[in-house]
Amino acid sequence: MKDKMNLKELGLGSICVQAGWQPENGESRVLPIYQSTTFKYDSSEQMGRLFDLEDSGYFYTRLQNPTNDMVASKICELEGGVAAMLTASGQAANYFAVFNICESGDHVILSSTVYGGTHNLLTVTMKKMGITCSLVDPDASEDEINALFKENTKCVLAETIANPALVVLDIEKFAKCAHAHGVPLMIDNTFATPINCRPFEFGADIVTHSTSKYMDGHAVSVGGAIVDSGNFDWSRYPDKFKGLCTPDESYHGITYCEKFGKGAYITKATVQLMRDLGSIQSPFNAFLLNMGLETLHLRVAKHCENALEVATFLEQHEKVAWVNYPGLKSNRYYELAQKYLPNGTCGVISFGLKAGREATPKFMDQLQLAAIVTHVADARTCVLHPASHTHRQMSDEQLKEAGVAPDLIRFSVGIECASDIIKDLEQALKIV
Numbered sequence: 259m260k261d262k263m264n265l266k267e268l269g270l271g272s273i274c275v276q277a278g279w280q281p282e283n284g285e286s287r288v289l290p291i292y293q294s295t296t297f298k299y300d301s302s303e304q305m306g307r308l309f310d311l312e313d314s315g316y317f318y319t320r321l322q323n324p325t326n327d328m329v330a331s332k333i334c335e336l337e338g339g340v341a342a343m344l345t346a347s348g349q350a351a352n353y354f355a356v357f358n359i360c361e362s363g364d365h366v367i368l369s370s371t372v373y374g375g376t377h378n379l380l381t382v383t384m385k386k387m388g389i390t391c392s393l394v395d396p397d398a399s400e401d402e403i404n405a406l407f408k409e410n411t412k413c414v415l416a417e418t419i420a421n422p423a424l425v426v427l428d429i430e431k432f433a434k435c436a437h438a439h440g441v442p443l444m445i446d447n448t449f450a451t452p453i454n455c456r457p458f459e460f461g462a463d464i465v466t467h468s469t470s471k472y473m474d475g476h477a478v479s480v481g482g483a484i485v486d487s488g489n490f491d492w493s494r495y496p497d498k499f500k501g502l503c504t505p506d507e508s509y510h511g512i513t514y515c516e517k518f519g520k521g522a523y524i525t526k527a528t529v530q531l532m533r534d535l536g537s538i539q540s541p542f543n544a545f546l547l548n549m550g551l552e553t554l555h556l557r558v559a560k561h562c563e564n565a566l567e568v569a570t571f572l573e574q575h576e577k578v579a580w581v582n583y584p585g586l587k588s589n590r591y592y593e594l595a596q597k598y599l600p601n602g603t604c605g606v607i608s609f610g611l612k613a614g615r616e617a618t619p620k621f622m623d624q625l626q627l628a629a630i631v632t633h634v635a636d637a638r639t640c641v642l643h644p645a646s647h648t649h650r651q652m653s654d655e656q657l658k659e660a661g662v663a664p665d666l667i668r669f670s671v672g673i674e675c676a677s678d679i680i681k682d683l684e685q686a687l688k689i690v
């Protein structure tokens with residue numbers, strides 16, 4: 259028997275390619291797709307034990323599927339966590355991450371610049387479920403952040419690099435405030451990806467992803483992921499995290515923290531939330547996600563290299579009013595980006611035209627290589643005007659709070675030749 263390689267000793271690029279599915283002798287080299295709703299057992303008693311969580315094993319894909327678990331374990335290795343799960347979308351990931359430790363009557367602190375979908379999830383939909391939230395400016399001081407905590411606060415949620423405001427979060431500052439109040443810091447790491455930042459290294463406790471973006475990378479499948487660092491000690495606050503620290507009657511009184519230790523949080527989200535709310539990723543989408551992950555390290559580096567070239571071009575162009583890209587030395591988040599994302603930030607740039615909001619649609623319509631799509635962070639360059647598209651339900655006041663100027667153009671730089679992306683911008687800028 260050959261010795262097995264130790265994943266913990268591999269660099270991130272090797273993890274992208276090699277982690278997850280580890281074939282035994284004679285097995286499929288490539289991750290198999292378990293395209294099956296269900297799994298067969300020889301005895302009825304064994305099946306019963308699975309339902310009691312006394313044995314581990316697959317029984318129904320709404321809860322768990324081997325293909326999904328292999329891909330989740332790769333993302334887990336990339337983030338340096340202890341347990342992970344896939345969800346049907348990034349929305350489901352953020353919803354489950356929060357709802358796993360919150361119930362009616364609880365409170366969440368949310369960065370005001372998060373993605374519009376997350377903003378709406380917390381401030382509108384979860385509010386209807388009795389979970390309230392306070393918005394915090396990601397640039398707020400520790401005193402200002404600390405002032406927002408209440409008795410019933412259960413977590414803090416923010417993004418490493420906000421979509422589309424491109425605010426870089428001071429993760430250590432937020433982790434310190436959250437931990438001082440006995441609650442976990444959750445970080446949506448979609449834009450940075452673990453290639454550029456691993457939030458657990460700076461004190462974050464839970465990481466979420468919309469895998470629909472760079473992880474999939476080709477805009478072929480919607481998906482999400484939740485990763486637990488294993489560092490937050492829920493059992494230190496048994497009154498606050500009752501769902502993890504007291505018996506679950508729907509599983510004959512097991513207590514997640516006692517029975518599953520560091521796996522408690524992800525186990526609970528799987529066996530309770532997936533069971534009841536059913537937002538599993540399809541195994542086929544997980545297979546596609548895995549193909550994307552195999553080149554994540556190459557693509558993210560190229561996205562960042564291209565984005566810096568494009569941002570530099572835009573910054574020097576006479577028709578461009580402003581450019582926001584945390585990789586630019588002139589950017590207000592440059593220092594924070596150097597600390598948290600020294601190898602690159604992301605491929606997304608935002609900018610505004612001197613000709614203003616009125617000229618923006620005309621400019622976008624003139625682009626040839628860059629397509630107008632409701633997406634970011636895939637291989638093909640694309641463009642969107644949040645005030646008229648993703649954020650159109652927001653008032654001017656809300657847009658401002660979300661860090662989205664009315665004239666903001668979100669430009670997601672792909673992995674084509676930078677010179678061609680620049681040429682396209684050049685010709686479109688001629689007409690405004």
Ligand SMILES: *Cc1c(COP(=O)(O)O)cnc(C)c1O
Nearest residue numbers: 347348349373421448468470481
């Ligand atoms: C897109 C996105 C989401 C939502 O993910 P979906 O996969 O579209 O459901 C959440 N957070 C961030 C930062 C995103 O960019």
